[in-house]
Amino acid sequence: MSNEGYLGRELYSERMFPTKYDVLAYEVISRKTRVQIFQQVSSMLRTFTFRSKHDDIGSFYYGLMSNLKRRKGVTDFADLLSKASIQEMNRRSTKDYGVFSRDKDEGEFFKLLIYADEKDYLLILDMIDLLSYSVLERFKKGSSEKIDELINEVFRHNGIGYELVKGHVIHKGNEITHLEIIRPALLYLSDPLYSTANKEMLDAFSKFRENKFKDAIHQANKAFESTMKIIIHKNNWSIVNRNPKKKSPSVQAASANLLIDTILEHAQLNLLIDTTLEHGDLEKFHKTALEGMRNSLQTLASLRNAHGGHGEGNEIIETHKRHCEFALHMTASNIIYLIKTYG
Structure with missing residues (x-):
């Protein structure tokens, strides 16, 4: 985790035994990873300033969930969960995973992110991708970069083989290849001149x-x-x-x-x-x-x-x-x- 701030300070075990992954995970995104993303993103979003004075956290998550449901062709977020996941969700209290708000749409986003099967990685990545893009669109300049950095740190710490670059989830592949080739290429292409x-x-x-x-x-x-x-x-x-x-x-x-x-x-x-x-x-x-x-x-x-x-x-x-x-x-x-x- 990042060493900056109270929430980001590494624990003793993380400092003494830093996690290193020789093989990155691509098709399984653990619940631990998703809980960490939700908890940290939820806290950070409340420190940002919206572009419009009419926006708030509630409207942000409403727009996010409405967009996701429309893209997936469903009317209820639970339609995207398996029967086993729904049964587990109904058994557990959302407090168990540390929800910071009782807002309906934020709660839906939380439940879908947390209770989705860990092997349903495309749904999870779509949610993270859409979250990052929504922050880029709705919050003032610089907010998206901070969210992406935070999520990337969680991914890295948990050995997940993806990274957010300019609001898009990118498959990392080989770590060296990603750092030395893929990421630099996308950063060069982020110049508006190369938008196409x-x-x-x-x-x-x-x-x-x-x-x-x-x-x-x-x-x-x-x-x-x-x-x-x-x-x-x-x-x-x-x-x-x-x-x-x-x-x-x-x-x-x-x-x-x-x-x-x-x-x-x-x-x-x-x-x-x-x-x-x-x-x-x-x-x-x-x-x-x-x-x-x-x-x-x-x-x-x-x-x-x-x-x-x-x-x-x-x-x-x-x-x-x-x-x-x-x-x-x-x-x-x-x-x-x-x-x-x-x-």
Whole structure:
């Protein structure tokens, strides 16, 4: 837990025996994790200021639960719980888990979050995702970042393989890959200039979380191409025309190969690169890097075509999942290089 403040101060056992997880959990989110999220978020929200003077905690949770029910196609939150979960909920008092308010909608949010089966991880993640986004929309600037940081700390402490980035739940995958590739790529794309590519990349992770691997690869491919188009437009480069008999296409209509050719031809080598290299070596390095990106795009297309269906059985699904993770990581790496070098 965070060391800041009374509620965040680590206990003796946490300081002496910090929890470390070699394998992160993705498809089980423990009740302990959810109780900690609700308790800490509930307390923190009451210290924030709403954007509108007409809002309060009650209206916040009313909007949150109304949105969730509409998205899930139900009229009662209990419709999203199993019979066993409802029976347990009816047996237990909400006081057992430390509810801080008797507001109806906050109570519903609490019950659904706590009593959902721990294996119903998609519902739980949807609730956390919607909670973070609602804070971003309803509270003043800076509030969402604090909530995301708090929830991420709870996730980390409990070995949960997800993280909130800019109000979106992201699958972490390998910890090092996530920290060094995925997170930086999303932070670069959070610049309003890259809003289109950012949305497509977030959609890719959303599809991945739903096991829609072909759609995830397709969205990653779109994010890759959108990033190149934005960079070309930002630098005011004209599209390379390999066929003088044909009119040069617009940036938006250009193929992926033309986009790479354009960047390769127009890019200036006046960046903060290792100056000990000879100019020819620099040019060769950039050409090699961009040719690698061309191959990456072809790989994405091949992966997308190869994942027409999910197949049956865990072995097939895990194979598709591994390929999709590779596609997402490869795309994120290329986006980081493009933006840092030319964007």
